Amino acid sequence: MPEPCATSHRLPAWLPWFIGRLGYGLLTAWVISLVVFIATQALPSDPARVILGPDAPLESIQTLREQLGLNRPILLQYLSWLGQVLHGDLGISLDSNQPVAGIILARFGNTLALLGGVLLVVVPLALSIGVSLALRRDSRLDRWALSALIFLKATPGFLLAIGLVLLFSMPQFSLLPAVSILDPDKHLWQQLEFLLLPILALSLSSLPYLARLVRASMIEALESDYVSAARLRGVPEWRIVWRHTLPNALVPAVQGVALTLRTLIGGALLAEVIFSYPGIGTQLNTAIQMRDLPLIQGVVLVITLGVVAINLLADLLTVLLTPRLRTARRVTLIQRNRRGIQSWWRRPAAKAP
Amino acid sequence: MNAHALMASSPATPAPTGFAPSVGAGVAGEALRVENLRVELASGADIIDHIHFSLAPGEILGLVGESGSGKTTLATALLAHARRGAQIAGGRIDIAGASLLELKGDALRRARGGLIGYVAQDPAMALNPALRIGNLLRETLLAHEPLLARAAQADRLQQTLVDVGLPGDREFLRRFPHQLSGGQQQRVMLALAFVLRPRLIVLDEPTTALDVGTQAHILQTLRRLCKEQGVAAVYVSHDLAVIKDLVDRVMVMYAGRIVEVAQRERLFARPAHPYTLGLLAAIPDVARQRPLQAIAGHAPAPGQRPQGCAFAPRCARRSAACTSLEPSLNALDSAQQVACLHPQLTAVAAPTVVPATMLSCADTPLLSLRDLNLSYDRQVLFDLSLDLYKGECLAVVGESGSGKTSLARTLAGLGDTAQAELTFDGQPLSLLARQRPAATRHRIQYIFQNPYRALNPRQTVAQCLQAPLEHFFGLKGAACRARIDAALARVALPPDAAHKYPHHLSGGERQRVAIARALVCEPSVLICDEVTSALDVSVQAAILALLKQLQGEGMTLLFVTHDLGVVRAIADRVVVVREGRIVEQGPAQDVLDHPQAAYTQGLLAHSPRLG
Incomplete structure (x- = not known):
């Protein structure tokens, strides 16, 4: 019998696959930068007029347009912008006259800290809730917990956030600051208390989805043939949960976490508005209101790159967590399996029921 | 005893x-x-x-x-x-x-x-895809004999692997289940059972x-x-x-x-x-x-x-x-x-x-395939040629992975990347069903292996049979109804089956519906892809009898199977396929009684027999 065999000396097939994906990701980011650039040009507003105000005389506006290079052909404008971006220069904000890169860096750092906090809270919580509910499937606890999760999911995020404020930051019982007005002179790590409520609010609103996802994939894994075979072999229950089931249930969870992060990275508006948290979402909002074109372009570019990076990481983790993909010898095998989250062992059984 | x-x-x-x-x-x-x-x-x-x-x-x-x-x-x-x-x-x-x-x-x-040890039906499903073979074996041994010394443990694993006929080297123990063949996977299951004595x-x-x-x-x-x-x-x-x-x-x-x-x-x-x-x-x-x-x-x-x-x-x-x-x-x-x-x-x-009735083969084949090459990731069919004569049942036999299903799909017009010359009834025919003229397309029909998945669960039997009638013949209403009843009668289903959904039917009945769906198209060639392998033996006998009866009414059958017993029961001629190439072909009796190719001899020797 000719045997497929994984030789350890060869380069794993997922490496070229990953490099290909990286290339596609960068291509996506480039296309989006193009779209954003064209879209901002189509906005019915003139940056020069925005800067000089509605009462400025036409000549000064013309002069400023020339200074800003706005009367050059659009292609030239795009190319020079792209060239600057590649050198790390995102331009100067029209509104504040600060370098865009600096503004975004601070704001994006805040958003990343928020996301990191949410990740630290939600992933362990969703895993433990999902696993323990799956193990007690259809019990009273499971039914009540599911109802509670659905209730939580149905509650609008801002209600949750306001509820948290009412709980933790009333005048007579003030544990945590209700508003996250960060001191720009201090490092974020020195004012972590401002992060707690936003993290809690975002975690609560994304917990139901992830916990139910983990529960569902755990149940599916627990019902698989390999788990019943392990049970009938006398493998202890704790090993079945931690060694046999969880590794297989993690893959859908990874994709779920990536989905949550993707929505949060640009749109953690819930926390940013209610807690006045200085994240990148409100920054984009103000930039659009001010018609601050360089800032809009910069923010969108950074968010796009963030989403691309999250997708890449999630896909890489999926491949590394799935032995069949990790040890694949041909790139095509990975590509075929990566279409959708449907894993090869979740295909319907070949034999009829 | x-x-x-x-x-x-x-x-x-x-x-x-x-x-x-x-x-x-x-x-x-x-x-x-x-x-x-x-x-x-x-x-x-x-x-x-x-x-x-x-x-x-x-x-x-x-x-x-x-x-x-x-x-x-x-x-x-x-x-x-x-x-x-x-x-x-x-x-x-x-x-x-x-x-x-x-x-x-x-x-x-x-x-x-x-x-008590347990060995499950499908080793591909019963082995955890995330765990290495060695870890599975060690885990099983330790779960029952935690005090076993490391050396004794290794000895026992080696002994068991030798017993079930698997290599015991480190490289093998580090493999994941998907890196083994089906037979090796089942041997691993045996080892998992026997390692505990x-x-x-x-x-x-x-x-x-x-x-x-x-x-x-x-x-x-x-x-x-x-x-x-x-x-x-x-x-x-x-x-x-x-x-x-x-x-x-x-x-x-x-x-x-x-x-x-x-x-x-x-x-x-x-x-x-x-x-x-x-x-x-x-x-x-x-x-x-x-x-x-x-x-x-x-x-x-x-x-x-x-x-x-x-x-x-x-x-x-x-x-x-x-x-x-x-x-x-x-x-x-x-x-x-x-x-x-x-x-x-x-x-x-x-x-x-x-x-066995020897069919007097007509001089010109009804369907003729020349130099079929087909590749997906790799090439699966190599320069394959065969002829199908009117009124015969030709069995295509091979093990899994031999390319027999790919061959059948290509004849049905489903092989996207195939290259070959195909003639049907003296006329050249396209390899893609959608490029075939409607007048010939309905004459070659395909029946799938698994009747549990070949029928749309949202359609009643009548709806399922109506679609091809409308498509090919523009029939509606009473005329359509009459054809459906006739087709159901031909596959020995009661007329009231027309209003049932697939989940109301047993496996054998579903396969009859699938055959009826092919029959309403008024085909001259039926391509049957392992149509009985998902069915019980008694149901298989009934389906084979039905196909035999259809053949008696003038139908030409191409029957894909891995089961030589089924070949003996139904086929007039046999084509044995191995790794994308024909290794032997001829009248069923000759091939089954006096196989020439070593591969066919091996298949016959390993086939379970009653006599």
Whole structure:
């Protein structure tokens, strides 16, 4: 019998696959930068007029347009912008006259800290809730917990956030600051208390989805043939949960976490508005209101790159967590399996029921 | 062979002779003793009931029945396990002196695996895709013998791997299940069971997913291990032919009851229960061509068992007493017990051997394929040419991965990347169905392997048959209805089946609907892709008879299969495909009786046979 065999000396097939994906990701980011650039040009507003105000005389506006290079052909404008971006220069904000890169860096750092906090809270919580509910499937606890999760999911995020404020930051019982007005002179790590409520609010609103996802994939894994075979072999229950089931249930969870992060990275508006948290979402909002074109372009570019990076990481983790993909010898095998989250062992059984 | 027969009515007679029960067996040299076992659904309906039997160390029992007979339920009940929604409601299981159903918690966990091993049906599903083979084996060993020293552990693993015929090197132990072939995966399952040195091994159709050659090797290994180590085995199968060379005794189940237990030779020579007779008559035999007889009707579902003998409604020998009295298992003699009021007591006459009709091949082929090359990731078909003559049944035979299904799909117009010259009825024909003219497209139809997945669950049978009629012939209303009724009648389905959804139909009925769907297109060629491999043997016999009858009415059949018995039953000519190339072709009789290619000889040698 000719045997497929994984030789350890060869380069794993997922490496070229990953490099290909990286290339596609960068291509996506480039296309989006193009779209954003064209879209901002189509906005019915003139940056020069925005800067000089509605009462400025036409000549000064013309002069400023020339200074800003706005009367050059659009292609030239795009190319020079792209060239600057590649050198790390995102331009100067029209509104504040600060370098865009600096503004975004601070704001994006805040958003990343928020996301990191949410990740630290939600992933362990969703895993433990999902696993323990799956193990007690259809019990009273499971039914009540599911109802509670659905209730939580149905509650609008801002209600949750306001509820948290009412709980933790009333005048007579003030544990945590209700508003996250960060001191720009201090490092974020020195004012972590401002992060707690936003993290809690975002975690609560994304917990139901992830916990139910983990529960569902755990149940599916627990019902698989390999788990019943392990049970009938006398493998202890704790090993079945931690060694046999969880590794297989993690893959859908990874994709779920990536989905949550993707929505949060640009749109953690819930926390940013209610807690006045200085994240990148409100920054984009103000930039659009001010018609601050360089800032809009910069923010969108950074968010796009963030989403691309999250997708890449999630896909890489999926491949590394799935032995069949990790040890694949041909790139095509990975590509075929990566279409959708449907894993090869979740295909319907070949034999009829 | 040991002759021991156990039942409710007669006292136990321990094995007097046989395989030295030297291993420290339990009471009276028995490895397993089951008494009055009952498994029921939550509703209280019994899935299996009144199960009594026992096994001596080293004895292999074949447990045979069709789907729904309760054989898998019984197999898992032997490990004190019932599927979701069912529970073991009563009875007693003694394994090597321990009463299994009274064990709880950790004691039960230790008994599973330690006393009783289990080998599941599909090794690809039963091996965890995330764990390495070595880790699985070590984990299993440590779960039961945590005090074993590291060296002794390694020794035991090596010994077991050698026993089941696997390489024991480090590289192999580091592999994941998907890096093994199907046969190796099943050997790993055997190793996982035998590494603990159990007293009993339960095997649930462990070879159905494997090719005949691999199956024969696995069965050989299993028999050797059981005899060497004195391990008793219960081998569950739906196919009597498969277990013929493996088991010592056969137990036939029907509708949750044991209907017959007999020594192997006795059962095949003188089956006493009409159901066993029916099963034997339905199995196609590689060795000789004979008319296959299906068993009419269905097995009753749990809770719908008729009063009296459950088989009576399908039985040709039934009398008035059969419908009122449920027969218990009685001994005919020391080698055979049967639960029937009118058992067959004499040997069955040898079946009439039908001389195969030699088709006078028309001079020009109806369908002619030249130089077919097909690749997906790699090339699967190489310069393959074949001719299909009008009115014949051509069987395409090969193991899994030989490219036989790709060949069939290409002829049907589904092979996207194929390159070949195809002529149909003297005219060149496109390899893509959508580029074929409608006037010829309807003349080549395809029937899929799995009837459970080939029918749209949201369409009734009538809707399913109506679509091609509207598409090809623009028929609507009454004209359409008449054609549908005619097609259903042709596949022997009642007219009221038209309003049913697929989930209301049994597997055999679904496959008939799939055939009817092809027939309404008025095809001249039917391409059948393993159309019976998902069906029970008795249903398979009926479907094969139907296809044979269609052929008699002038249909041309291309029948793809891995089962040489089916080839013997239905084919006029055979094409043997191996790794994308034809290794042998010719009239079915010549190829099956005097195979020329070594590959065909091997296939034939490994094919299970009744004779």
